Amino acid sequence: MSSSRRKTDTSIIDDVLKNPSSRRTFLKGASFAAAVTSAALAAGCVPGAEAASEETRLQWKEFFKKNYRLMTQEEKRQTVARLERLAKIRQDMDLQIGTEPPVAGVLYGYGFNISRCEGFMECVSACIKENNLDRKANTQYIRIFEMEPGKLDPATGNGQFFHEVPVEDKFYMGTQCFHCEKAPCTRACPTKATWKEPDGIVVVDYDWCIGCRYCQAACPYYGRRFNWGKPEVPKDEVNRKQHYLGNRLRPKGKMEKCTFCIQRTRKGRLPACVEACPTGARVFGNLLDPDSEIRYVLEHKKVFRMREELGTDPKFWYFID
Amino acid sequence: MTALPRKNLLTFVLDVIRWNLKGSIGFQLFRIVLLGCMGFGIYAYSFQARYGLAVTGMNDIVSWGLYISNFTFLVGVAAAAVMLILPAYIFHDPDFHQVVIIGEGVAVGALVMCLTFIVADMGGPLQAWHLIPGIGIFNFPSSLLAWDVLVLNGYLLLNGLVPAYILYSHYRGRKADERKYRPFVFLSIFWAFSIHLVTAFLYQGLPARPFWNNPLMGPRFLASAFAAGPALISLILAVIHSTTTYKIDRSVFHKLRLIIVISAIINLIMLFSEVFKEFYFPTHHSISSIYLFFGLEGHNSLVPWIWVSVSANLLATLVLAFNPGKNNPLVLLPACTVLFVAIWMEKGIGLIVPGLIPSPLGEIVDYLPTWVELGVTLGVLALGITVVTWLIRAALIIEQEYGMNR
Known part of the structure; x- marks a missing residue:
């Protein structure tokens, strides 16, 4: 699901808006609905299954993380590590995501x-x-x-x-x-x-x-x-x-x-x-x-x-x- | 009146489903059409789920559109059930007692639509659990949206549970114990006012939007809702009266007409007051009203919309007030339809969209919903109608049986 979702482009959106009933978009919409269901089943019901890749596992953890303000320093470190790893898996990018806190005495x-x-x-x-x-x-x-x-x-x-x-x-x-x-x-x-x-x-x-x-x-x-x-x-x-x-x-x-x-x-x-x-x-x-x-x-x-x-x-x- | 054996919660649910699956060919066809509309809505939504809200007509300037407009209007329809609940349960009006269950069914259907529209409008519907107190964070009491979540769900609960209790008692051939449900009826009356006031405050509390930041908005929401809601209920009662064996007394329609006329007149007076304030001495705060009623710099997509709405509103109110057909339903029912549509036009798109135009930095754009928004809206409306028909069909069968056995 996630890989097909990433291939968004302007032409598809224009296509959707202009030709509501074209066969191609219908099939895409239908396959998307099917993909959502199956992914939800796969990810939701059997999180530990072998099929679940590292990406799915990280995504799953990301989905259930807390509001940033409630995270401990350790949780912040973990989410940043997950986000960096996801960027590496998906786009092969090496990101440096910081969590620098506010400096005291600064407004x-x-x-x-x-x-x-x-x-x-x-x-x-x-x-x-x-x-x-x-x-x-x-x-x-x-x-x-x-x-x-x-x-x-x-x-x-x-x-x-x-x-x-x-x-x-x-x-x-x-x-x-x-x-x-x-x-x-x-x-x-x-x-x-x-x-x-x-x-x-x-x-x-x-x-x-x-x-x-x-x-x-x-x-x-x-x-x-x-x-x-x-x-x-x-x-x-x-x-x-x-x-x-x-x-x-x-x-x-x-x-x-x-x-x-x-x-x-x-x-x-x-x-x-x-x-x-x-x-x-x-x-x-x-x-x-x-x-x-x-x-x-x-x-x-x-x-x-x-x-x-x-x-x-x-x-x-x-x-x- | 001895309770029949083997009537429990399970058979209650099964019977409700069974009754709803049966019916004439026409009824089945109606169901299939609704199902088709919902399917189309899901199909349209699949594009939104995939490409985001970019497939709607909304943008950073007009950031709320058809979904929130319909949501706002339908909150009013839900609140209007109080116009039946109040006389039926508190004043023990026998006419309204006969139809109050239908009003509550309409309220539940309207609330289901409201909540679905909110979810459809969200950029991150999968994150909706962030709103649930306990596992998420609920910005209460500071955010009016948090209040709205609370009052809408509370009202849904009240309007679902009280009728469910009464119907279940009647289903088992017993009289519902008034001492048990009366406190909740009282609560639901206050709650009805609160859902529409809180929804008005959602907009009214924003100094950034002078068009909405108007103390008359809450009261006007109530007045328009108490006109549009009973107008819709009259139409539904007329349909029930002519297509089922459940006959509605004429006096119900007369009383509803009075409620509609009074509310519609108050609504028009307040509209006049708003228009006077905006146009007698226009300030820079009047610019959204100027856009709405006359257009700005060539952008005038809402001008015909609002004038049609206001004229239709005026016409329908006059017809309902002067009753030219002497209670002829062929005059009054179309008037109710026109009034309902006119208020939908004004309290929906006519209220939400101009509040956002021009942007706080003076930029003017027009808003036009895309087919995706129209499709999802159609699907949500079909869902609401389905909920209402399911509830009313079950309620009428139970009430008729109970009435006969008594």
Whole structure:
């Protein structure tokens, strides 16, 4: 079942949508239903049978694992080992999936300089590469809006521009997950599959998420993305340095979002977008460190936050030079 | 009235199955059509299971579509059973006592559909066990969705067990002990209001979506449900009256009409109040309503939908209120159908989809369900109708037999 399931491609989906009754798709659908039943029987009723391969066994253990927050250090190590082994079996990839905990005394904050951003979108492509975002669905955590002077809400800007930048008399505003202190999304989740870490990063446990999308409806900033199909990243483009709560390859039907590049920032590096920005419009740092750049910005620049009136307390400030 | 020998729980279940497998050719044909629809639903769902929700018309902007729309509306249909339960059990109204079991059957069918729609909408249905308290994690009381899981399953239990107890007693030729089931009836009355209020709060509690973040939503859900639900029950009663030997008193229909008219009028007043608020002085919070009623930047797929719904709603309410045919069922029953469909259009797609458009970042897209969504929806509706017919058929046979022996 699992091997046939992996061979998803765009043409099949298009085919399904356009020719509901073609014989080929009917047979595929029917064989899939049969495969599901037989696999469920094989895996469910006789887990110890000889036929069960290593992959099935690992998958089975993965299926019944706990929410990440309830795992002991040993359980975290085991699940990571299983995920790495599964990637090796399935795609022959050597992944390094980390479980770095939050660093004590750190609360991450982000600044975005609207006088500097010129809409080059280097941040967007860096983010896609770093975070293994679905190339097929063109998933983007970061959106850049071309703004008319006098407006400060990205909702009034143009998020679909496709021309040479910067344009005279326009300015640019980026959005992404704002990692709200009072996040509406974490409150909405019925299974506690998404939460705010002690260092302020709002994360998703992809394996615990049930895909109900209530968090997506609750987010006032369009900060969340859903894996409508199985995400696809070309094998040679996969970023193999991963984090369990960060850029590891997501299953289909799960929610994902910006994690301030948790796999980098918890090792003291900057998020990919900050590093990629050619104009220096992006500032990232520890809000609890009085000497950090983000603290300098908050204390010396004119800053504002998007939709302050909602009381979500985002840790993402726009500022003007 | 001595209890017949060899009537126990096992024969009860077997008899229910036996009665349901028998029937006229027309009835069997009806069953086969339903079975075919369910088969098609499973076939459509197999694509979703394989390729994910990518085969639906939903996307990151319109992240809820036909499934959640139908779910929302059907919660109302389930809640509406209280309009029969309240007068039947609490006020001992003899007319409603005759039909309350049918109302409860409809509620169970509607709830089965609700829960199936939720599972169909989930990206990870195999992870649904994460919701079960004890083995999973239940984000209670913070998540309104957790509340909804609780109240829907609780209501299903109440509406399944109380009638099952009464029917089983009657099946064995005994009178059901009112002291035993009355507390649960009281509970189910409060519960009925709670399922629809909690479902409304699911949307109402999201400041991110101004179209939903509206204190009138809960009360309006109730009003529309108490119009659409009894309208559906009237239609079902009419079908039962004309196709079975179980005859429904005319006064039942009269009383139901009153309930429908009052609820429909309250619903229209609240609709007017909402429309007034959105359009007298439109703010940026009115943008979803503008999209719904007039379209935005060339995107106007819901405009005909909502206008048809509102006009049909108005027309049906007027017909039911003024009763031009002098209780002629050929006038009232089509009016009930029109009212039911109109409220389905508005409280389903007309409520869920515009709440998500435009996106919080101002992007406007249109939503159109794919054949997969339509197929799965058809299958779920067929499942619900099947459940309702099974329950009602068994209930009517037992009640008739009990009524004759008494």
